[in-house]
Amino acid sequence: MTPGELWPATGALCWRLVTDAVMGGVxxxxxxxxxxxxxxxxxxxxxxxxxxxxxxxxIALDLAPxxxxxxxxxxxxxxxDVFGTGERYGAHLRSTDLDRPQQSYRQEFVAxxxxxxxxxxxxQFAPHRTDAPLNIARLRRIGLVAMGxxxxxxxxxxxxxxx
Numbered sequence: 001m002t003p004g005e006l007w008p009a010t011g012a013l014c015w016r017l018v019t020d021a022v023m024g025g026v027x028x029x030x031x032x033x034x035x036x037x038x039x040x041x042x043x044x045x046x047x048x049x050x051x052x053x054x055x056x057x058x059i060a061l062d063l064a065p066x067x068x069x070x071x072x073x074x075x076x077x078x079x080x081d082v083f084g085t086g087e088r089y090g091a092h093l094r095s096t097d098l099d100r101p102q103q104s105y106r107q108e109f110v111a112x113x114x115x116x117x118x119x120x121x122x123x124q125f126a127p128h129r130t131d132a133p134l135n136i137a138r139l140r141r142i143g144l145v146a147m148g149x150x151x152x153x154x155x156x157x158x159x160x161x162x163x
Contacts, residue, residue: 003075007061007160008040015042015157018058018143025054029146029153036083037115041156048146048153056147058092061160063139069096072136072162077121080144081159084111089155091120092128092143095135103130104143111155119163 007013017031029046036043046057063070078091089111092104105125109118122136142160146153 003161003163005159005161006063013061013063013065015059015061017044018060019046020049020052020054020056023054024052025049025056026051027054027057029057031059036156036158039081039083039115039158041083041158043154043156044144044146045154046146046152048149048151050148050150055149056145057153058143058145058147059155059157060141060143062141067140069138069140072122072139075122075136075162077119077123077163078142079159079161079163080109080118080120080157081115082109082111082118083113083115083156083158085113085152085154087111087146087151087153087155089153090143090145090147091125092145093125093134093139094141094143095138096140097132097135097138098130100129102128104128105134115158
């Protein structure tokens, strides 16, 4: 993998919405492609609820069209162009080394109310429910997550790239 744009340039990769309904939660969300403040983007909106042991909505993107791994060795991290409402979100990476859905590598970011470029260095992703170190040679998926507290999530992404 070389530095550069991964989404939307490839055209083969599609974001999908995942909510805590997969585990009995009641959070609700939606995903849409639209122009926001002059840029084409994917937007996740919804209400995060901690009822029924839930508490998340997420947009997820498989990094390879076949759902396999990509090799980001030699790269520093991920760049996102985001637009939001000033709320805090999580970027969750998964690799082919993880086998449980709750396992990931996590880093938080804030999505201001104007288009902002966010750099997320691989070195700052913390393991969650795994002892395995992040293996950037085997990256499979990124999720952008509103979670952990009651709030209205509203996050738009216009670009995902490696640097």
